[in-house]
Amino acid sequence: MADKQPPPNAASSDPSVPPAEQPLRCGLGCCFCLFQIFWILLVCIIVLVVLVILVLYIVIQPRPFNFHVTEARLTQFNYTDDSNTLRYNLVLNFTAGNPNAKLNIYYDKVEGHMLYGGVRVASTDVVTRMTSFRQFENSTALMSGVFSGQSAVAFDASDFDGDQRNSVFHIDVRVYFRIRLRLSDFIAGNMKPRAKCGLRVPFRSNVTALTGFSPTKCNVDF
Template sequence: MADKNPQLNGAYYGPSIPPPPKSYHRPGRGGSGCGCCLFDCCCGCIFSLICKLVCTIIVIVGIAVLVFWLIVRPSKVKFHVTDASLTEFNYTNDGMLHYNLALNMTIRNPNRRLGIYYDNVEARALYQDARFASNEISPFYMGHKTTHYLSTEFKGQNLISLGADQTSEYNKQKSSGVYDIDVKLYLKIRFKLGVFKTGKFKPKIHCDLKVPLTANGNPSSGTFESTECELDY
């Protein structure tokens, strides 16, 4: 029969049965999991709110642009060089270009509700990517569905650098009597809609011209043809 061990509060255990091990309880870190969940929840709510706000702004801006387009129906302004007179275009061996070029241009504003302020207009003349002259044109305003006429003249001499291939191309054009001349307009404009005026824009106008040389009032090879220019915003 098993002996009674007074140290075990009257419990009986046989010689082959060991006493039960003592168990220990380690207190946990209460509240740490809940704090992380709360932080993640707040971050998710803020991110969702920002996404909704951005989407709302995009929708509002899109609707405003659509309404503006439906009301105004903006149309592209048209630029034409209607006439060009070239009475001198002589490139000498020392790199000096002597020139006398006069241009007449038209600008057509087809819009019914938009007026255009031309605050600054600079005209530049280039030959084979080399600028040889520039002029400032007086500011002007164009009302709805109007056409503006402007003229400019490039006259004088300037030193430009042409390579061997460019000089060869110049000699070919000199023989044909027709020169490839680029004219570019650099603009600063504002639009007017009713009493409202928009901010400043800086479009560029590129006119790729083929201009016959005129001698004694008569073109050496054909006549100049009206040319539409390209508008680049």
């Protein structure tokens, strides 16, 4: 009588044969837990950063600096229609006020642009890297800019004629800053605010005459 053979798919009962190892897999539950922990940590970090910024803002109470044109002297402003040439000589004095009780301001570079009739006429350096300075808290700094020369520009001559008859010229000045802020020993840098100044400048042929100009506050945008 033939020996009875075990079925081919039956597991071996021989204890010397180790069971086959199953490949390791990340269970869906385990992966979901890791994903959940990651997002909880991320949210905690974001909340912590926001709280730190909020506390610093409350403690420091930062405010933008204010900027004024205090004096303006216009001794030449002649326009030639044939060549579209404008000859000009404008001297401006500025004040920059730092209203912050804890922040210092480094003025690394300040550049002024003069516009007439919406057209840029001239540019000048108000503060260069050679003349950069530090403004302490609750203080006022003085600056000046000189626009002198001639430029080929085209604008509405009727507006110029009206200003010339009234001896008051509507001149816009744009001032571009490159500044850094200092809190104790910490310096945060390379901010680029700008100021917009709409001026009504009386024409004066006498260089010593400063009357007639009203000090003007500029709009500062960060």
